[in-house]
Amino acid sequence: MRTAKYLLIYTACLLLLFATSLEKASAQAKPQKEELRLDIQFGGRFIQRPDQSPGSDIDFMNYLRDDFGKNSYGVLGFGFMLAPNDRWSFYTGFSMLSDMLPNHMRVTVKHKVDSLNRNWNWGIGSSLYSYPQYLNQFNQFHIQSDTGIIADLNSNYRQRTLFDIGFSVMPWFSYSYKRFQATLSTGFGINFFVPFNEQIAQKKPNSNYRREIKYETIASPALTSHSEAEVTYNLLFNKHVSLGLIAKAEFLMARRTIPYTRTILTWTDDNPLIETVKPKKKIYTKTDFSAGLFLKF
Amino acid sequence: MRIFKKVLLILLFANILRIIPGCCKCDEDLGYMSFNRMDIKNIDNSGEWAMTSFRDTMPAAAVAFEIALFDSLGYYYYSSIPELKSIGINTAMAMKCDCAFPLQANYHLTSIKISTIYSLSGEIEAGADVTSLFVGRSSGNSSSGNSVYQSLPSIIRQTEGKIYYDGGVESFHIFLQPEVENTSARFVIDITLSDNSIFSDTTNLIQILR
Numbered sequence A: 001m002r003t004a005k006y007l008l009i010y011t012a013c014l015l016l017l018f019a020t021s022l023e024k025a026s027a028q029a030k031p032q033k034e035e036l037r038l039d040i041q042f043g044g045r046f047i048q049r050p051d052q053s054p055g056s057d058i059d060f061m062n063y064l065r066d067d068f069g070k071n072s073y074g075v076l077g078f079g080f081m082l083a084p085n086d087r088w089s090f091y092t093g094f095s096m097l098s099d100m101l102p103n104h105m106r107v108t109v110k111h112k113v114d115s116l117n118r119n120w121n122w123g124i125g126s127s128l129y130s131y132p133q134y135l136n137q138f139n140q141f142h143i144q145s146d147t148g149i150i151a152d153l154n155s156n157y158r159q160r161t162l163f164d165i166g167f168s169v170m171p172w173f174s175y176s177y178k179r180f181q182a183t184l185s186t187g188f189g190i191n192f193f194v195p196f197n198e199q200i201a202q203k204k205p206n207s208n209y210r211r212e213i214k215y216e217t218i219a220s221p222a223l224t225s226h227s228e229a230e231v232t233y234n235l236l237f238n239k240h241v242s243l244g245l246i247a248k249a250e251f252l253m254a255r256r257t258i259p260y261t262r263t264i265l266t267w268t269d270d271n272p273l274i275e276t277v278k279p280k281k282k283i284y285t286k287t288d289f290s291a292g293l294f295l296k297f
Numbered sequence B: 001m002r003i004f005k006k007v008l009l010i011l012l013f014a015n016i017l018r019i020i021p022g023c024c025k026c027d028e029d030l031g032y033m034s035f036n037r038m039d040i041k042n043i044d045n046s047g048e049w050a051m052t053s054f055r056d057t058m059p060a061a062a063v064a065f066e067i068a069l070f071d072s073l074g075y076y077y078y079s080s081i082p083e084l085k086s087i088g089i090n091t092a093m094a095m096k097c098d099c100a101f102p103l104q105a106n107y108h109l110t111s112i113k114i115s116t117i118y119s120l121s122g123e124i125e126a127g128a129d130v131t132s133l134f135v136g137r138s139s140g141n142s143s144s145g146n147s148v149y150q151s152l153p154s155i156i157r158q159t160e161g162k163i164y165y166d167g168g169v170e171s172f173h174i175f176l177q178p179e180v181e182n183t184s185a186r187f188v189i190d191i192t193l194s195d196n197s198i199f200s201d202t203t204n205l206i207q208i209l210r
Helices: A002-028 A140-145 B002-020 B074-086 B152-158
Strands: A035-048 A070-084 A089-097 A104-115 A120-135 A159-177 A180-193 A196-203 A212-217 A222-237 A244-254 A258-268 A274-277 A280-297 B031-033 B038-042 B052-053 B055-061 B064-070 B103-105 B109-116 B134-136 B170-176 B187-193 B199-202 B206-209
Touching: A002 B199, A035 A140, A070 A104, A159 A222, A159 B103, A180 A244, A222 A280, B038 B187, B038 B199, B064 B187, B109 B152, B134 B152
Parallel strands: B031 B103, B055 B206
Antiparallel strands: A035 A070, A035 A280, A070 A089, A089 A104, A104 A120, A120 A159, A159 A180, A180 A222, A196 A212, A212 A258, A222 A244, A244 A280, A258 A274, B038 B052, B038 B064, B064 B170, B109 B187, B134 B170, B187 B199
16 A cells, blocks of 8 residues: 555656656757667676565575585676667667576666756656566475375476566656766556476385475566666767766666465375465565677777 | 589588488388287286386285287287388388387277176175276386376277387386275276277286285
8 A cells, every 4th residue: 555655756756857847858859879788787686585485385495505605696788779869769688697697677768858958857767677586495394394105206406597587767857068978767557477397206214105396486576676777987079989887776666576376296196185375475576787899889 | 603602512411311210211011900908917016116017915005907908910020021022122211220119009999898806805795896996107218207097098009000119019007096895806807998898807906815
């Protein structure tokens, strides 16, 4: 309820700002040449989510950490931005973790609404993105809670990739002074984890008893707070091309959970016990920092 | 004209691609066999995986057997029939594939009945029909470890119209659900085929470990 109230106030303020600037912006519009920017960055991603105390049901989000209790990743990213004119810019980027699979994707569209003065601009943008992270050793829940039984017959390291897909709408403010430019965006969006299936096969030692636990997760959209910052500094430039430094930061926060349907089969699949479980929502944050180079022409 | 040449080139490539799988033929005709032998082996299901065992001891809660039905003439007899039939000019092939010869049973399984020779507990006496106390699993699935058992009627149903690429052996494991309270266990297994012929065999005498 509180989230909805803040969202309403936020949207109202945004619309007011947007409405007052429209007329002014149309009067000030002036054509600018097309601009292309390529960037490469390397940085870190840190995901935090407090553990849920283990109860009778697994909470998959307890297993976002690796064996050392960390959930941080090194990320290598590439981006391409096209600004056909002064008012619009389109950015597409992809990045990869240590597996070098370019499976993070981002598409951003930005529209400049107004220039507040010579140095300050503001506008609105929207982003569609997805990024992966790892769920590690979630079978530990069963290994710790199901005693007197071989809790997981799969002896492999149980790791799976969990994809988070999000869409955000963010007003942005930018400040430029000589070689320096900074852009700050903050807004809200909707995110959901891509559903996945997992199964745990169990057997009693010295017995024929077998059990199988199947998990089918359910997409649960969450309202997210999303903020981004970007700083660029032109090192070398002439009339046609410029090379510079780029640094980015991003912060995503939401109260999230991964609900699922659990099917328990005992001996055979004749009498399945099916339950829907919704672990309690807890604050989830994702923080990204990266720095690199850009080439603009 | 240039478009015509391009289309011709694409078609040529498509046909070259078709030649590659055409070099090796794997659509063997179906052979027919008849189950005429039954074999029962002990299963050690005390650990994570079920495996055949030569020991006549089993844990009280892990009594299990492997049942195999097959044609005593054997796979190689049937797989050699097509060669015998095609004496003369054969289809020219650039390569010879290592294809499994598909076999189908003339008569599939229709029922299974398991009776105990010794009493299993106070309620289950010697001579009782204990078929419903067993569950099964196709032998080919035993190493996957990711599934529970099947009911015996379900295993029986799967044999209807089944094509065997693995030598024409119908093999499955049966697992007793309740714990055996007696010190010994032995079972009579009767399998009926769709021509109403019945195979009957007895398991080894099993000493129960506690």
